[in-house]
Amino acid sequence: MARKTGSHSDITGPRVRAAALRLFARHGYAAVSMRQIAAEVGVQAGALYLYTPDKQTLLFDLMQGHMQELLAALAHLPPAPPVAALNQFARFHIRFHLDRPESVFIAYMELRNLEPANFTAIEALRRRYEAALEAILHAGVAEGVFTLPDTKLATLALIAMLTGVTNWYREGGRLGRDEVEAIYAAMALRAAGVIPPA
Amino acid sequence: MARKTGSHSDITGPRVRAAALRLFARHGYAAVSMRQIAAEVGVQAGALYLYTPDKQTLLFDLMQGHMQELLAALAHLPPAPPVAALNQFARFHIRFHLDRPESVFIAYMELRNLEPANFTAIEALRRRYEAALEAILHAGVAEGVFTLPDTKLATLALIAMLTGVTNWYREGGRLGRDEVEAIYAAMALRAAGVIPPA
DNA sequence: GCTTGAACTGAACACACGTTCAGATACCAT
DNA sequence: ATGGTATCTGAACGTGTGTTCAGTTCAAGC
Numbered sequence: 001m002a003r004k005t006g007s008h009s010d011i012t013g014p015r016v017r018a019a020a021l022r023l024f025a026r027h028g029y030a031a032v033s034m035r036q037i038a039a040e041v042g043v044q045a046g047a048l049y050l051y052t053p054d055k056q057t058l059l060f061d062l063m064q065g066h067m068q069e070l071l072a073a074l075a076h077l078p079p080a081p082p083v084a085a086l087n088q089f090a091r092f093h094i095r096f097h098l099d100r101p102e103s104v105f106i107a108y109m110e111l112r113n114l115e116p117a118n119f120t121a122i123e124a125l126r127r128r129y130e131a132a133l134e135a136i137l138h139a140g141v142a143e144g145v146f147t148l149p150d151t152k153l154a155t156l157a158l159i160a161m162l163t164g165v166t167n168w169y170r171e172g173g174r175l176g177r178d179e180v181e182a183i184y185a186a187m188a189l190r191a192a193g194v195i196p197p198a
Numbered sequence: 199m200a201r202k203t204g205s206h207s208d209i210t211g212p213r214v215r216a217a218a219l220r221l222f223a224r225h226g227y228a229a230v231s232m233r234q235i236a237a238e239v240g241v242q243a244g245a246l247y248l249y250t251p252d253k254q255t256l257l258f259d260l261m262q263g264h265m266q267e268l269l270a271a272l273a274h275l276p277p278a279p280p281v282a283a284l285n286q287f288a289r290f291h292i293r294f295h296l297d298r299p300e301s302v303f304i305a306y307m308e309l310r311n312l313e314p315a316n317f318t319a320i321e322a323l324r325r326r327y328e329a330a331l332e333a334i335l336h337a338g339v340a341e342g343v344f345t346l347p348d349t350k351l352a353t354l355a356l357i358a359m360l361t362g363v364t365n366w367y368r369e370g371g372r373l374g375r376d377e378v379e380a381i382y383a384a385m386a387l388r389a390a391g392v393i394p395p396a
Numbered sequence: 397g398c399t400t401g402a403a404c405t406g407a408a409c410a411c412a413c414g415t416t417c418a419g420a421t422a423c424c425a426t
Numbered sequence: 427a428t429g430g431t432a433t434c435t436g437a438a439c440g441t442g443t444g445t446t447c448a449g450t451t452c453a454a455g456c
Binding site: 210241242244245248 | 402403404405407
Binding site: 027031150 | 225228307310311345351352355357358361362363365366378381384385388390
């Protein structure tokens, strides 16, 4: 399919994924037709099947790619003591999600449109991400720097809060990325029971 | 359409809405057909049009009904000073949302499937709800009992955190409703900068 | 017992869906 | 120039879509 020298398909493949990402995020997987995606790419519907075996796989690949990017980026964070680690995690999460609002939308909203086997695979990646945060919270509780009655529950609450930023953040709005990052990180730390320096 | 004495349609109407609620929540609006809804009710597809002018209105009515219920219930909360009010709001929000996981799912996920006019109407109701929380936060900041750099942003962050509970809570799980309610309310207060009594 | 009318069926409407595939096209190495 | 191959078209496939409507059913009101 792909050749050594730059051929057409090296261009079209990514364009198909980009168009699918945009359209799925905007209208939802079920509401987008293969013909719409093809039109966005500037091609007939049949040509899409040179780049994906079917529509379901197109969705799955987008979600899997997103989660793998997320986990890869997470792995690059340097180790740190709990309070610094939570602060770092919160800022990382906000930054990463604000950079990819469409992927985030799909990853959280289209889970139910995955076939069971695909769902299981994505769920596993999600749990690995959550486990990273829970490890930080657990360590902080053990050291006595966090006040949390239940780390599992706090993990989910914090991720929901941080991810929520993608629901309202708009480029060029009242607050810049850095400010939003700082405010959310501070709220996350406080929610974990850290009393900030006066 | 409806008669004084109990006739069939007094039964079928609610059953249509209930079936649509269940199916839309599970599979998404776009992925559910009128024939599936009809089958769930035990009727042919054509009969649904005795109870709704079209599929879009069915969705809109479900969402509008949910938001109106939410606002009506909110209005019954007694006035209170900021800290007590935030605690009360958090517990109310959790309780209300845990009682209607399907409506919540639809209200947050199917916004993009609303026609523009319907979307505007639902958005307005949502903003009224958010305004109630922001008023509490604002009052608390004014009194000096909350530490929040930005009440608008905190409003959205807190609602995202609290609503997230519906993503994982399952009846008969490790924690009961009351425990979840208490833990989330405590986290919300701390996130707002309230230092809990030792 | 007859009439009325709401509740519902079953077939049909025009259109859109995901997917397949024979054939046209255009570019590559030889 | 020729053969080969990756790319893409355009039409077709069977199935499903939301919605309409003439006709059937059946219970209540007179």
